[in-house]
Amino acid sequence: MTSLPRIGFVGLGNMGGPMCQRLVGAGYPVSAFDLNPDALERVVAVGAVAATSAAACAAQADIFLTSLPRPDHVEAVMAGDNGALAHLKSGSLWVDLTTNRNELVFRLASQAPQGVAVVDSPVTGAVDGARNGKLTLFAGGDQVSFDRAAEVLGHLGLVIHCGALGTGNVVKLVTNQLWFIGAAAIGEGFATGMANGVELGTLWHAIRSSVGDSFVAQHDAPSIFAGHYDPSFSLDLCLKDLRLIQELNRNVRAALPMTTAAEGAFALAASRYGAQAAELHVARRIEDDAGISMRLEGDWVPPWEQ
Incomplete structure (x- = not known):
């Protein structure tokens, strides 16, 4: 029987x-690291082993995964003589789950030690998808590396091979492009209907039952109704993407x-509420300017608790 990587x-x-x-729950031996000791303690509590640094974590790995907020964070972790990339052993695989800049991915891949393969595989599906193994992962890399990565990534959700290295990031950003346009627009649709006499619950039901339906209508609108606007993803991260x-x-x-219009809408919300405000403040800005409330009574379980 082959041992797990x-x-x-x-x-x-x-x-x-x-x-x-x-x-960890799937049975893999996992070494983990994060600068936040509380985040590290949460995975140690379920069976991961704490590494002393990103480089030490990489040195032990057959498959090394990074999931970081921004490209500059990936560069800080991976690059340089003391970075994690230099400590990967021949035969290992680095899979970057970050929504990243391709120029950086290509540059780091060119600096990888001999025998180290690289796959970019950013994810979509929000926190509830991560918790429940229902993410979609967009993977870019050669077929052999993809097949190897997919055996592990399949525990996280649906894995789609998008093509050569870098295409995973392209596909992820296209999906976010459409998501952000929808998120910027749904508040406008709600405001238009409400300002012309339609009750919000009726409007939402009609949207979900028509050509107006979308992931934003199904998944994100309840965060507007609840008034927390989904703090699991910030306006700053929206603007980064x-x-x-x-x-x-x-x-x-x-x-x-x-x-371009969606970017302007998110930038306006960030200037009003701060870059760390929850992503759907893009709709709150419309509420505040129009003098309306999009609160809707209901049992709106936050996505990160689903």
């Missing part, structure tokens, strides 16, 4: 923590006004 996991935040815990999306859009050579 040793997993190294760095980045134990809102998404990384639940993903790491699922791999929108900047990465705009970098990709330069290759289109055509105006993409919907994406």
Whole structure:
């Protein structure tokens, strides 16, 4: 019987923590590291082993996973003589679950020690998807590396092979492009209906039962109704991804006004409520300016508790 590969996991935040815990639960030997001792303690409590640093975590791993908020965090963890990349052993695989900048992924992959393979595999599906193993993971890399990664990533959700290294990030950013446009728009739709005499609950039911339906209507609208606006993802992270999306859009050579408008809507919300405010403050800004309330009575279980 073949033994399971040793997993190294760095980045134990809102998404990384639940993903790491699922791999522990699947029986993998997992070494983990995070700068936040509380986040590290939560995965140790379910069976992970605490590493003393990202580099030490990488040195022990057959498959090394990173789940970090931003590209600059990935560079800080991975790059340089003391970075995790330099400590990966020949034959190991680095899978970056971060929504990242391809230029950085390509540069780090070119600096990987001989015999170390790289796959980019950003994820979507929110905190509840991470907790419940119902994420979608967009993987870019050669077929052999993908097949190896998919055996582990399959415990986290649906794994889609998008093509060569870097295509995982492209597909993830396209899905976020459409998500952000929808999130920026749904508050406008609610406001338009309410301002013209339609009750919010009726409006929402009609949207979900029509061509207006979307992930935003199904998953995100209850966070507006509850008034917490989903703090598991910040306006700052939305704007980070929108900047990465705009970098990709330069290759289109055509105006993409919907994406530009969404970026403006999130920037306006961030200037009003602060960059760390919950993502759906993009709808709260409309509430406040229009003088309406989108609170709706109901048992709205927060996504991170589902």
